[in-house]
Amino acid sequence: MMDFVLGHYNYWIAIFLMMVGFYTVISRGNLVKKIIGLNIFQVSVFLLYISISTVQGGAAPIITEGVALYSNPLPHVLILTAIVVGVATTALGLALVVRIKEAYGTIEEDEIHEQDHSL
Amino acid sequence: MIDLVINISLLTFLAITAVAIVRMTNLFAIIMLFGMFSLLTAALFVVMDAVDVAFTEAAVGAGISTVLMITTLALTKDQDEKHPGCHRPWLPLAVVIVTGAALVYGTLDIPAFGDPDAPAQTHVAPYYLEKSIPETGVPNVVTSVLASYRGFDTLGEIVVVFTAGIAVLLLIGGRHSTSKNKKNKREENDA
Numbered sequence: 001m002m003d004f005v006l007g008h009y010n011y012w013i014a015i016f017l018m019m020v021g022f023y024t025v026i027s028r029g030n031l032v033k034k035i036i037g038l039n040i041f042q043v044s045v046f047l048l049y050i051s052i053s054t055v056q057g058g059a060a061p062i063i064t065e066g067v068a069l070y071s072n073p074l075p076h077v078l079i080l081t082a083i084v085v086g087v088a089t090t091a092l093g094l095a096l097v098v099r100i101k102e103a104y105g106t107i108e109e110d111e112i113h114e115q116d117h118s119l
Numbered sequence: 120m121i122d123l124v125i126n127i128s129l130l131t132f133l134a135i136t137a138v139a140i141v142r143m144t145n146l147f148a149i150i151m152l153f154g155m156f157s158l159l160t161a162a163l164f165v166v167m168d169a170v171d172v173a174f175t176e177a178a179v180g181a182g183i184s185t186v187l188m189i190t191t192l193a194l195t196k197d198q199d200e201k202h203p204g205c206h207r208p209w210l211p212l213a214v215v216i217v218t219g220a221a222l223v224y225g226t227l228d229i230p231a232f233g234d235p236d237a238p239a240q241t242h243v244a245p246y247y248l249e250k251s252i253p254e255t256g257v258p259n260v261v262t263s264v265l266a267s268y269r270g271f272d273t274l275g276e277i278v279v280v281f282t283a284g285i286a287v288l289l290l291i292g293g294r295h296s297t298s299k300n301k302k303n304k305r306e307e308n309d310a
Binding site for chain 2: 003004006007008009010011012013015016017018019020021022023024026027028029030032033035036037039040043046047050051052053054055056057058059060061062063064069070071072073074075076077079080081083084085086087088089090091092094095096097098099101106107108
């Protein structure tokens with residue numbers, strides 16, 4: 001039982017972080033905070049992938065003499081790409097926030113809806 | 120054993136930081152906490168033997184993201200969340216709990232953390248580990264997969280970054296010293 005909990009702790013924390021990010025995105029009205037929630041969601045996915053790539057007793061995947069066991073390099077590559085793409089989307093989202101502030105004078109979602117009479 | 124202890128305490132810190140981020144209302148403090156969150160993630164990646172990912176996360180996640188968010192804060196001049204409380208907190212909370220429970224149910228079948236015989240470890244990874252030196256001559260397998268075996272993937276990544284850069288420039292590039300903007304500011308001051 002203890003082994004099972006320790007062996008799945010990484011996955012559960014990743015899911016917990018994912019849900020914290022998801023909650024921030026759907027329940028908070030401030031646009032900057034929404035983007036931070038999206039970032040937390042993203043980091044949880046990175047954590048899940050890197051957890052899966054880890055091998056107990058393995059070394060970092062740099063070929064060295066005398067080392068036989070390495071962790072899996074493929075998820076590392078995928079997550080390297082994902083981190084860079086993630087910061088690009090964050091920059092785009094924040095640029096939209098700046099434009100919304102210029103156009104509406106606020107970054108609170110309900111105030112924007114009031115001005116649009118859409119809610 | 121010590122690895123496991125560090126791993127579990129860092130993960131717990133990470134969870135605590137995330138909850139603090141959700142509960143705080145001062146945006147500047149939230150952004151600082153987010154920088155800390157990224158740095159903790161980077162430390163966790165080092166413990167899990169993903170050194171390349173760790174320094175990318177430390178540079179890009181903790182560095183560039185934080186700078187971008189602080190710049191946004193400086194441009195929007197909104198320091199605090201105005202309506203921190205949600206009108207109906209129960210609906211999002213219920214959605215989150217149901218989704219989380221379904222995902223946790225999904226993890227019950229996943230091989231335990233660090234299992235060397237897991238399917239993820241036995242399929243394509245051994246090929247890269249064995250052939251990287253003879254085929255590409257690069258000892259760092261992450262580099263050889265990134266730049267050689269899956270070079271097109273990296274090309275796609277650069278296209279995405281380029282597109283995002285162009286979009287950001289189109290949205291806010293050179294807009295902050297225009298006369299229209301100054302007029303808006305003057306009107307705000309008059310009102």
